[in-house]
Amino acid sequence: MLVLGEPFSPVVLLGAAVIVVAVAYAHADMKPLHDDIPLRRAWQEGRRVYVRCSRDTRFFRRLHRLGAKWDEGRSALWVGSAKRDQVVELVLAMLEARAVMNEGRWADIPYDATEIHDHALFGLRAVHDEKTGRYAMRTDEHLAEITRLVRVWHDGGKSPK
Numbered sequence: 001m002l003v004l005g006e007p008f009s010p011v012v013l014l015g016a017a018v019i020v021v022a023v024a025y026a027h028a029d030m031k032p033l034h035d036d037i038p039l040r041r042a043w044q045e046g047r048r049v050y051v052r053c054s055r056d057t058r059f060f061r062r063l064h065r066l067g068a069k070w071d072e073g074r075s076a077l078w079v080g081s082a083k084r085d086q087v088v089e090l091v092l093a094m095l096e097a098r099a100v101m102n103e104g105r106w107a108d109i110p111y112d113a114t115e116i117h118d119h120a121l122f123g124l125r126a127v128h129d130e131k132t133g134r135y136a137m138r139t140d141e142h143l144a145e146i147t148r149l150v151r152v153w154h155d156g157g158k159s160p161k
Contacts, residue, residue: 034088042091049087050076058130059094063087097127097136105137107146113153120146 030043042051050071053059060077066086068077079087107126109116111133120126120135124146127136137143 033084034092036095037088037091041095042087044081044084047081048078049081049084050074050078051087051091052076053094059090062090066090100127100138101129101136103136103138105140105143107135107137107143107150108133109135109146109150110153113150116146116149116153119149 029045030039031045032039033042033044033049040052042049044050048071051063051068052075053063063077063079066079066083068079070076071078107120109120117135120137120142121128124142125138126142126146127138128134129136135146137146
């Protein structure tokens with residue numbers, strides 16, 4: 001059964017004709033994990049909890065530490081249902097972090113400004129983007145505060161490496 005909005009195989013191009021290959025991943029026994037988690041991201045089937053994510057991410061590493069294994073047929077990681085609550089917590093945190101990053105309140109903090117890094121991460125709960133090294137701030141006020149702290153840090157005569 002193909003459910004609209006759920007994952008399916010990519011479009012296959014054959015000459016000028018476009019054929020959509022509808023090999024659905026949506027199975028009748030797929031159960032949502034949480035109201036705020038789309039089925040295309042994570043679901044439960046029987047005694048397994050499945051999660052789709054990119055391989056080179058902090059999220060993938062956290063799932064792997066939970067003991068997640070790859071299911072080739074589902075193109076997703078899976079863990080036993082006993083770890084369902086831990087997976088839900090991780091997925092919700094990842095979705096929240098992605099939403100904060102999409103808001104576009106980015107701060108650049110010099111490498112040597114460790115106190116500012118710590119304040120951003122632990123005090124203001126900023127989201128660190130591993131790829132760019134930048135911080136996504138949750139509010140405009142947080143962004144203004146970090147910007148001010150970085151300016152003061154620079155005025156103190158320190159320069160980033």
